[in-house]
Structures are given as C-alpha cells and as structure tokens.
Amino acid sequence: MKKGTTKFNYYFNFIKNSPHFSGLSNKIIEEILPEFSIENWKKGDSPFNSELTKNKFYLITKGRVKVFQINSANGKEYIIEILASGNIFDIICLLDSQEHHVFTEALDDIEALSVPMKLAKEWINKHPEFNKTLLPYLGNQMRFFEENATDLALLNTWSRTIKLFVKDVNTNLHPSQLKLINNLSHTDLANLIGSARNVLNRHLQKLKEDKVIEVERNHIEIKNIEALLNKFKNS
Amino acid sequence: MKKGTTKFNYYFNFIKNSPHFSGLSNKIIEEILPEFSIENWKKGDSPFNSELTKNKFYLITKGRVKVFQINSANGKEYIIEILASGNIFDIICLLDSQEHHVFTEALDDIEALSVPMKLAKEWINKHPEFNKTLLPYLGNQMRFFEENATDLALLNTWSRTIKLFVKDVNTNLHPSQLKLINNLSHTDLANLIGSARNVLNRHLQKLKEDKVIEVERNHIEIKNIEALLNKFKNS
DNA sequence: TGATTTATACCACTTTAGTGGTAGACTTCC
DNA sequence: GGAAGTCTACCACTAAAGTGGTATAAATCA
Secondary structure (H helix, E strand, O other): OOOOOHHHHHHHHHHHHOOOOOOOOHHHHHHHHHHOEEEEEOOOOOOOOHHHHHHEEEEEEEOOEEEEEEOOOOOOEEEEEEEOOOOEEOHHHHHHOOOOOOEEEEOOOEEEEEEEHHHHHHHHHHOOOHHHHHHHHHHHHHHHHHHHHHHHHHOOHHHHHHHHHHHHHHOOOOOOEOOOOOOOOHHHHHHHOOOOHHHHHHHHHHHHHOOOEEEEOOEEEEOOHHHHHHHHHOO | OOOOOHHHHHHHHHHHHOOOOOOOOHHHHHHHHHHOEEEEEOOOOOOOOOOHHHHEEEEEEEOOEEEEEEOOOOOOEEEEEEEOOOOEEOHHHHHHOOOOOOEEEEOOOEEEEEEEHHHHHHHHHHOOOHHHHHHHHHHHHHHHHHHHHHHHHHOOHHHHHHHHHHHHHHOOOOOOEOOOOOOOOHHHHHHHOOOOHHHHHHHHHHHHHOOOEEEEOOEEEEOOHHHHHHHHHOO
16 A cells, blocks of 8 residues: 555544554554455355464454354354454464454454554564553453353343343443344344243343344334443343 | 562472463562562361452462352352362452452462552553463453353253363363362362252262262272263264 | 262153145246 | 245254363461
C-alpha cells in the first residue's frame, strides 16, 4: 500500500480510530502501513487456517469471522469467538509461534489487512511502543477466554443464553439491535454457548413468550431490555 | 533482597532455571531482583485477592495455589487454574491494570517473590527484552484458557475426567505419579473439570474397576498409563 | 483418647440437557 | 416458477449430569 494514496489515508484513519490501536503514533503507522496488503473473502468462505496463520498476520477491517472448534467424535461445534472489525488474528501464533488449530468461517463479506507474521514480530521487538496497545488487547482477550470457561462450568444453558444477549446489548449503541451476534442462525447461537440448537430454541421460545425478544428468520430483536437484564440478574 | 547474599544467589538461580524466564539476561535479573520481597503463606490460606493484585505482582517459588470462581447463586465452584512454582500472578492485571475478581487458596505452603505492580509495568516498558519471555508465556496461558473453554463445551464429564489425568501425566517425569493435581480431594478434581463431586467419583470408580488407577484418601496413582491413553483416544 | 471433621464409596432419585423427528415457512438457485 | 435447501417451531423420548442421602474409614483436634 503506497503512502499518499487514498487507500493509505483510509487505512491510516482506520487504525487511528480503532479502539485497540489508536494509541500508536503517526510515525509508526506510517512506517508499517506500506507493508500491508488488502485481502477479501466472501461470506461463507474460510478466510484463515492454521497453515496460513503461521506465516501471515491479519487485521480485520470489514465483516465478522467466526472462529470455532469441532469435536471430531460427534461433529459438535463450539464457537470460540467472533472476530470483527479492529480485531487481529491469530494473536496466539503471534505470541508463541506455534500452530493453532481452529476453523474459521466468514459470517459476512470480509476485508482484512495482512502482513507477513515475521514482520509483525519484528515490529513488536523493535518498537516497545507496540506494547502499549498490544498488552491491554491481550488482557482483554485473556479475560474473555477465562470468563467463557467459567460460564460454561458454572452456568446452565438458560443463564448462558441470557448472558449471550446481555453481553451483545452492553457493547452496543443501539441496544435493541444485536451487533456482534446479529443475523446468526439458532445453530450458531447454540454453538456460541456450547449447547445444541434445540436446547437454545426452547429458551428462545420462553423469552418470546415473556415478550423479551422477537424472533424472525436470522434475526432476533430485543423488545424489552430491562426485562432481559432482570432475568440476567436472577439467573 | 540484597545483592551478594545467599538468598540473592538462590533466587537468581531460580529465575535462571525457571522455564519461562530463563531467557532473561543476567544483567536484567541483577537489576530487578533487589526489588523483590519474599512472602510466605500456609496451606489453606488465601494468598492473593483482587485488592492486592492490583498493586502487587507475584512470582511463585514454592507450592501450588488454586485460582477459582464461585457461582454466588448456588455455591458451585470452578477452578480456573492451578499456579505452581515459576508461575506469575496476576498476569491479567499486569496487562490491562483492571481488577480481576477471582478467589485463591494455597494447596501447599507457599513462598513467592513480590514486587510493586507499578515497578513490574515499568520494567516491561523499559526493557523490550522482557517481551521475549512474557509473550510466549501469554500465548501459553491463552491456549490454556481457550482449550479449557473448548473442552467444557465439546467434551462430556467422562472425557474431561480422563483428559485431566492425561494432561498431568504428560507434563511429568514420573508419569504414574500425579504432580500438579496430586493430593487433591475429589471435590477439587471435580471443580477442575467443571462438574460435581459425585459425578467425578462415578468416573473414578469406573477407572478403578478397569485397573487404570488406584484411589486412596487424597491420593490417586496411575497404574496403567497405556490404558489411560487408550481411553483418552476413544473418548 | 475420644469427639469432630473430612474424604470417599455407593445408591436412589430428579432435573437438565441432548437427540431425533415432523411440519411449515422462507430463501436461494436453477 | 419450481425444486432444493435452510431455518424455525414444536413434540416426544433418551441419556447424562446433578442432587441428596447414608455409611464408613481416616485424619485432625481438643
């Protein structure tokens, strides 16, 4: 990506406005940005795999990617996380250079910036400034994983269902509309909470009955946020 | 801790031989070690809490600490991890400076080196060299949390029970003897896999019946590692 | 030493979660 | 437009996990 071009300016601003990387100085962004390439995938594609991510590092700029694992014995799927604009992948490979076996699937059309993993590692070693943005990002990610494990161990499927909505609502400017988990099938929603479609569906029917949500094909609307938060407290 | 003393030399060697921090240069270790204090706790104590860990950073040198979370609605406990000699706490606070609400309990008599959190953060910012040891440590921790969440979502209690033993056996020089999870009650073992004591106990009875393990009060001996690994493969 | 607490084995029972199926509505793709 | 596929609602059934209890042995403590 050449400096001075419209594209360059666009992604410069993207990084400056990204919550995790806004702390980087202009000088650094100008130094690293020329090394990035733009890549695109269609919804349904598998953008990243463990072969790729050993050698390439990605910053997602458009769309969402689900990262998941499959139990080979029974085909059951668990969605580890949903990456969105401003997220990087694969953070674990960046840290320890080992392969990381997960599957990925584009939930929307995807655009991402990519750079050789080797280069990303060099930058981190060369510029201590990266730590200022990288370390809090890592802390955030660590909390996320720890909380997910804890929730799976301590909460039942009903509580996890409600929490799934509460978490999305909380990180959202328009709380009645889901953001990160919008437009997902009940199967995907179930796989996010580590349960089965039919189980989640039972809980959705209950929430519908109580007028907390409305369900359409591939779309759920939160109709009563207070009631949702109340159920969360008492769950 | 004064340079030149026996204690200083002892902990100098401790760090040099610690798998995660052996990469640090002598110069750095000599610079930071004088700032550390030695602290001790008895088995059963709660060495760390979220108030403390905002301001102090620990490196465990002796004994094990269980880090756990409790569901306030029903009292159910989940053991997030067991820290042992060479582990640091709290890594998450170090990264993002936010409070981290977990409970801790000493499984043995504990000795740890402590240093003000502020100082630890300064070192990381000042010495890029720390990244060489810190980042792989973080990657390791991240994998651990991600795998735990995935296991809870995709494996049943039987598989998680077997995996609990397999993981301990694999990191151990004397495979028949448990290390990290040695001397734990069935309640603790159950809380490690996110299940209940009675459920875990049923699985132990089955493993006993199949001559894979022998169970005594606060002690489990692996009698047939091959059979254990076989059950793991087929679970 | 005797009393109390803790740890484990074992059993019956309940609840929750998971499975498998049908039917109908909506999409997507020829 | 019609066929095929996907998504959701709903139902009955099964399996797994969790609960609550007793009995007994070992450890701890007064």
